[in-house]
Amino acid sequence: KAGVTQTPRYLIKTRGQQVTLSCSPISGHRSVSWYQQTPGQGLQFLFEYFSETQRNKGNFPGRFSGRQFSNSRSEMNVSTLELGDSALYLCASSLVLAGGGDEQFFGPGTRLTVL
Amino acid sequence: AQTVTQSQPEMSVQEAETVTLSCTYDTSENNYYLFWYKQPPSRQMILVIRQEAYKQQNATENRFSVNFQKAAKSFSLKISDSQLGDTAMYFCAFMKQASNYQLIWGAGTKLIIKP
Numbered sequence: 001k002a003g004v005t006q007t008p009r010y011l012i013k014t015r016g017q018q019v020t021l022s023c024s025p026i027s028g029h030r031s032v033s034w035y036q037q038t039p040g041q042g043l044q045f046l047f048e049y050f051s052e053t054q055r056n057k058g059n060f061p062g063r064f065s066g067r068q069f070s071n072s073r074s075e076m077n078v079s080t081l082e083l084g085d086s087a088l089y090l091c092a093s094s095l096v097l098a099g100g101g102d103e104q105f106f107g108p109g110t111r112l113t114v115l
Numbered sequence: 116a117q118t119v120t121q122s123q124p125e126m127s128v129q130e131a132e133t134v135t136l137s138c139t140y141d142t143s144e145n146n147y148y149l150f151w152y153k154q155p156p157s158r159q160m161i162l163v164i165r166q167e168a169y170k171q172q173n174a175t176e177n178r179f180s181v182n183f184q185k186a187a188k189s190f191s192l193k194i195s196d197s198q199l200g201d202t203a204m205y206f207c208a209f210m211k212q213a214s215n216y217q218l219i220w221g222a223g224t225k226l227i228i229k230p
Contacts, residue, residue, distance in 0.1 A: 033216050043206065043220035056215040090160060094216055101148035101167065101210060104218065106160035 001027060004093050004107035012113045018079040021110045025072050025093030032074040033104060034066060037088040046089075049074055050096065078112075086114045117142045119209050121221035128197055129229050135182075136192045136224050138207030144168075146212040149183065149190045154223075155203040163205070166190065194226075202228045 005024045013019050025032050034046040045058040049068035066076040072093070078085055088111050092104035118141045128134045140149070151163040166174045166183050173181050178195045194201055207221040 031216055033218075035218070042222050043208075043218075045217045045219070048215045048217060050215070056217050058217070088158065092160075092216075101165075101212060103150075103162045103165060104216060105162075106152075108157075108159050 004091055004105050006089075006091050006107040006110050008110060009108065010111045010113075012115060013081050014115050015081055015083060017081050018077060019081060019112060020075055020077045021089055021091075021112070023074045023076075023091030023093075023107060025074070025091075026105055028095065029093035029105070030072055030096045031094040032068055032072060033092045033094070034074070034076050035090040035092065036060075037090055037109070038086070043090075046076065081114045083114050085112065087112060117144070117209050117211065117219045119207055119219050119221040121205075121207055121224050123224045124222070125225040125227070127227040127229055130197060130199060132197055133193065133195050134197055134226065136194075136205050136207075136226065138190045138192070138221055140188050140190065140207075140209050140219075142188070142209065142211065144211045148210045148212070149181075150208040150210070150218070151179070151181070151190075151192045152206045152208060153201075153203045154206065155200075160206075164192065197228050199228050199230060202226060 007022045031050045033048040048056040052068045063079045068074045088109045090109045091107045120139045147168045149166045154160045164176045182191045204223045206223045208218040
């Protein structure tokens, strides 16, 4: 079974631009979560989607948004990029077992550099 | 708000030795899950071990085991017979039940296994 895939793997943008990152979850997984990883702030939760609905959102400005499609694929968008948005963006998918708390499977990440 | 603390930024041990990584957390929740994730230099995050808070028995996965002390809010990871492939960043993470997969992460411990 294929793992979580993220595209693109690397991205270079300039301040003020916008960017869209894509995540394809493991087949059958219905929940997709996004995390930002930086040397200074570590790993931080961005948001989680299930059945095309955002169920949870971390403490990020409105420039960060996302969506999920009917096939569970997800995209996240960052508008008006700032230098501080440079990070590794990780996507994770989960099967959604009764009771929750099941494992999240991570993709390889998208390395975004903002110049 | 929940917090996760990993007090050891970096550790190194000789191959075949046993090493213990520390993790403490702060929460007022009673139902939650704890995880140890491994992020090798290739950056793919991989689940090492998972613990449900309601289970008193410590989780084990082959060479990996945890010491879960709920009252002390401590969740340490023991790696026995360490191998070169164990070299990685190790992250401790907390998820409260019904949080829709929102992981709260520690800062990580860089573990180096020396030949």
